[in-house]
Amino acid sequence: MTNNTEPAPAVLLGGQASALSAARALGRRGIAVHAFAESPIPTPVCRSRYVASAVSVVPDEIAPQWFDALKRAHRPAVLIACGDNGLEFIARHRAEIEAMGHRAQEANDDLLLAMLDKGRAAERFADVGADAPLTRRIHDSDDAAEVASRFRFPLALKPIHSHRSTLKEMAVIVDSPDELIAVWTAVEAPSGGVLATEIVPGPDDSFCSYYSYFDEHGAPLLHLTKRKLRQLPIHFGTGTYHVTHDEPEAAELGLRLFTALGLRGLGNVEFKRDARDGTLKVIECNLRITAANEQIRIAGIDLAWFSYCRVTGDQLPDTSNFRSSVRQWHPVEDVRAFRDYRKAGELTFWRWVRSLAHRQHLAVFSFRDPMPALGSFWPFLGRLWRAVRGRFRRGM
Numbered sequence: 001m002t003n004n005t006e007p008a009p010a011v012l013l014g015g016q017a018s019a020l021s022a023a024r025a026l027g028r029r030g031i032a033v034h035a036f037a038e039s040p041i042p043t044p045v046c047r048s049r050y051v052a053s054a055v056s057v058v059p060d061e062i063a064p065q066w067f068d069a070l071k072r073a074h075r076p077a078v079l080i081a082c083g084d085n086g087l088e089f090i091a092r093h094r095a096e097i098e099a100m101g102h103r104a105q106e107a108n109d110d111l112l113l114a115m116l117d118k119g120r121a122a123e124r125f126a127d128v129g130a131d132a133p134l135t136r137r138i139h140d141s142d143d144a145a146e147v148a149s150r151f152r153f154p155l156a157l158k159p160i161h162s163h164r165s166t167l168k169e170m171a172v173i174v175d176s177p178d179e180l181i182a183v184w185t186a187v188e189a190p191s192g193g194v195l196a197t198e199i200v201p202g203p204d205d206s207f208c209s210y211y212s213y214f215d216e217h218g219a220p221l222l223h224l225t226k227r228k229l230r231q232l233p234i235h236f237g238t239g240t241y242h243v244t245h246d247e248p249e250a251a252e253l254g255l256r257l258f259t260a261l262g263l264r265g266l267g268n269v270e271f272k273r274d275a276r277d278g279t280l281k282v283i284e285c286n287l288r289i290t291a292a293n294e295q296i297r298i299a300g301i302d303l304a305w306f307s308y309c310r311v312t313g314d315q316l317p318d319t320s321n322f323r324s325s326v327r328q329w330h331p332v333e334d335v336r337a338f339r340d341y342r343k344a345g346e347l348t349f350w351r352w353v354r355s356l357a358h359r360q361h362l363a364v365f366s367f368r369d370p371m372p373a374l375g376s377f378w379p380f381l382g383r384l385w386r387a388v389r390g391r392f393r394r395g396m
Contacts, residue, residue, distance in 0.1 A: 007031050008078050008312055009052070010304075011102070012045065013066070013089055014038045015082025017363040019045040020372055021294035022082055022304035027051070029305065034077065036066050038085050044364055044372035045082075063089055067096070076101035078311045080304060081288045087112050103311050106216070107265040107287060115285045118158055118195045125282050128260035130253075132282040133200055139193040144184040147196045148177035156236055157183065158195045171236055173199070199236065200283070202275035203346070205229045207239075207283070208247045209270045210254025211296070213306060214263045222319040224301055225250050226292060228270075229355070232337040234344065240334035241355070242292050244299045244326045253280055263287070266307055294363050295328035329360040 009032040012019045023033045027050025035045045035054045046054035057065040062085055070077075079102055081087045090097065091109040098104070114120040122135040134151060138144050147155075157172040157180075174180045180196075200206075207228040213221045225247035231237040254269045267287050271280040289303055296303060300322040309316050341347035365373035 008103075009034060009073075009075055010308060011036060011070070011073075011077045011079045013079060013081045013083065013086025015045070015086065015289065016043055017291045018289045018293050019043065019082035020048060020364060021297060022080060022289055023048050023050045024294075024366070024369060025297055025302050025304045026308060031308070034069075034073075036069060036086075038062060038083060042375070044375060047371040047375045049369050049371065063093070067093075070097070070100055070102060073100075073102070076103065078102075078308055079104040080307055081105060083288070084116055087288050088116055091116075105265055105307050106310055108262055111261055111263065112287055115287055118197075118284075121285060122195070122197075124261060125257075128257065130257050130260075130282045131279055133198040135195055135197040137193050138184060138196050141181075141184065143193070144181055144196075148180045151196060152198055153177070153180075155180070155196055155198050158197060173236055200272045200274050200281045202273055204231050204234060204341075206273040206275070207231075207270060208245070208250045208273075208280070209268055209292075210247070210250045211266070211268045211301075211303070212255065212258055212263070213266050213303075213310075214258060215310075216264060218259065218262070218264075220255060220258070221316070222301060222306070223251055223255070224296060224299070224319075224322050225254075226295070230334060230337050230341070232333045232340070234337055234340045234346075237337075238333075239291070240330045240337045242295055242328045244295065244322070244324050246324055249280060257282065261285075265310075266303060291363065292328060295326055295361055298361050299323045299326040325358070327358050327360055328363055329356070330363060 007030060010026050011034045012022055013036050019035060023035060023045050027033045032052045033050055035051045037043045037046055037054060037056045039059055040056050042054060042056055045051060046056065055065065055069045066089060079090060079097060081090055090104045090107065091112040094104055094109060114124050119137045122132065125132040136143065136147050138147060154173055154175045157174065172183055174183050205227065209226050209228070211224045215221055225245060227243050227245045227247065228239040229243060230241040231239050250271050253271065257269055258267050265287065266289065267285065268290055269285045270283045272283050273279070274281050293303055301319045302317055305317055306319070338347060338352045342349065
């Protein structure tokens with residue numbers, strides 16, 4: 001591209017459904033979008049019609065390969081993180097990025113790095129007086145024994161840096177002190193240890209989130225809230241069904257938390273209402289575009305476009321018409337979640353069906369851009385075909 005009147009291209013760093021939503025939002029506005037994946041396997045965004053180019057990388061060499069791609073870029077770009085690797089890349093290398101002529105999303109880089117480290121995040125929450133579950137780093141067997149004696153069970157063991165973890169699972173639930181010691185002894189823990197955190201009791205529809213965007217003066221430029229209705233794995237997993245919903249208490253607490261932390265740029269904090277005392281407890285912060293981005297865009301706030309305009313100095317989009325009751329459904333994952341909720345006696349078939357009797361929005365599938373969904377579904381069909389063929393052969 002050589003025409004200086006053309007908008008600056010956008011580089012989306014990492015992410016899955018979040019990057020795909022951002023690519024579609026920016027691509028529809030005539031912005032050339034370049035997707036930087038976090039693996040050698042193309043992610044859904046890499047197959048989007050709105051993506052001009054895609055970069056796949058070896059996971060252990062993300063930063064060097066992203067730098068090489070940026071050096072080869074024909075025009076200075078706006079960098080937007082859609083995954084945690086992207087946040088870390090920006091926070092650690094902002095000066096080098098700007099030296100190449102590129103511009104990264106605005107942020108408090110020290111806060112970005114703190115929120116990526118779950119141990120440091122818990123310390124920051126405590127420093128500003130946020131109500132959060134009890135947490136403790138476990139580096140060795142003595143730490144594990146102390147947690148076993150002090151914490152209420154069940155609790156979760158999480159990697160300190162989930163995006164760089166070698167743990168097979170994002171979290172391991174342990175129900176007793178003996179199980180904690182056994183799991184710690186058996187687990188292949190990262191060198192920095194793991195984080196033990198008490199699980200806030202309450203049903204899975206007790207989660208709610210607050211989003212905002214703070215300028216360089218510490219003033220919030222937008223507000224929105226949503227709820228998570230179901231997740232997988234149940235009780236401690238990733239959302240499978242969400243709805244935008246007015247949550248005044250979450251908005252008040254989130255605004256107070258972000259002000260105390262010194263947020264700059266985009267921020268999302270997730271809370272869960274504690275069944276013991278009815279209070280909202282801080283679960284985690286994500287200072288980037290999240291997997292619910294498409295739902296939020298449809299509800300009236302385009303966070304990718306807003307972030308892009310803040311960097312370029314273009315007129316900011318209107319954020320005053322955000323709508324409640326906009327739903328985002330992940331059908332494959334939610335079917336699996338329903339089966340587990342039903343086994344646990346928490347959800348009947350007809351209650352599940354009634355919950356879906358609304359207009360639904362999908363994070364990946366789009367008639368105007370079908371290849372990301374088809375590409376993601378193809379491996380599933382391959383596995384299904386191999387299973388059916390194997391069962392047929394065994395029956396012969």
